[in-house]
Amino acid sequence: MATASSRDGKVRFMTTVINLSADDVSRLRLKLLNWYDDYARPLPWRRLPGDELIVDPYRIWLSEVMLQQTTVPHAAPYYEAFLKRWPTVHDLASAEDGEVMAAWAGLGYYSRARNLLKGARVIVDQYAGAFPDDETRLLKIPSFGPYTAAAVAAFAFDKPANVVDGNIERIMSRLYAVDEPMPAAKPALKALAAQWVRSDRASDWPQALMDLASSVCRPKSPKCTECPLSEGCLAHHLNRPENYPVRLSKTPKPHRYGVVFLIVSDEGFIVERRPDKGLLGGMLGLPHLDWRDKVWTDVESKNQLLISGGVKLIGRYDHVFTHFRLTQDVWFQRITAPQLTDFLRRHNQYQYLSFDDKKALPTVFGKALKFIPSLV
Helix, strand or coil: CEEEECCCCCEEEEECCCCCCHHHHHHHHHHHHHHHHHHCCCCCCCCCCCCCCCCCHHHHHHHHHHHCCCCHHHHHHHHHHHHHHCCCHHHHHCCCHHHHHHHHCCCCCCHHHHHHHHHHHHHHHHHCCCCCCCHHHHCCCCCCCHHHHHHHHHHHHCCCCCCCCHHHHHHHHHHCCCCCCECCCHHHHHHHHHCCCCCCCCCHHHHHHHHHHHHCCCCCCCCHHHCCCHHHCHHHHCCCHHHCCCECCCCCCCEEEEEEEEEECCCEEEEEECCCCCCCCCCEECCECCCECCCCCHHHHHCCCCCCCCEEEEEEEEEECCCCEEEEEEEEEECCHHHHHHHHHHCCCEEEEEHHHHHHCCHHHHHHHHHCCCCC
């Protein structure tokens, strides 16, 4: 048995560990880097092993922010579109907030986009557009948490940094068979990962771990026979790698209910700009009723119509946020051009969005549009 202690000396967890010496770590680290030389994924923001290309820290930062809670296949098209529209941090810093939020629609976790924009402006205003090359200064910039600061320091500046995301936590939990459940085990896993950080190939090391997690040390059905670290992996020797990381049973997400209003004319529909703070802050959204813990009745919904007359219920859909599940009723209303003009004149908090620009809506509202193609 081995224990890990916090700075105050109190034991925080106890786990069985495999006896890996510093020499073992160095040898296994080299095996993984050799594997990475052969199997590194070509990604648009990455410098491949042996490539002398200088990496733009702006591109690294943008990719890392986009990849938080998002898969590579889903994030890659957004990354390319962002770079085409705002190729430098100066371009992003001068962008309109609404344009950035619209371009982010579909990536989720919209506070990331707001903080990305804030961070770009700080980098331009306080650092003349030159990214600091160390974690301490990066952490002072909006959108840079410990992970992102470490990733940019390592990937862009080849600094030895302890880059730890969920993928690397999975590898460490299996290597050492850490029995402490997540998320309590996170500090221990970060401490274990730090033992593998070296100045040699500092940029390649965390990326090698991430590629291993993607293709070999997968959450389900890990390919242990193909893993260059298997000889030092306790979970593999115990023949139960899928048991790690240990997770407690999830509690059911709260269920909330809402109503959206599709107020449609020939070429588009009415939207509103959401408040800057809060969920989906600064995004465009459909007019809607509050999300609450009981279903809205038809009478309640009709009593809060923005424009009276000619409304009907056309559908219902579900959407899952991080902390709750949402079911929304969709009420449809067709209006004439004069009605639209009069409404927008009297209610300046609303605006008109054409169907061609519907991708500016976050997914939770975009789902409502699928109910109307045959009606428009």
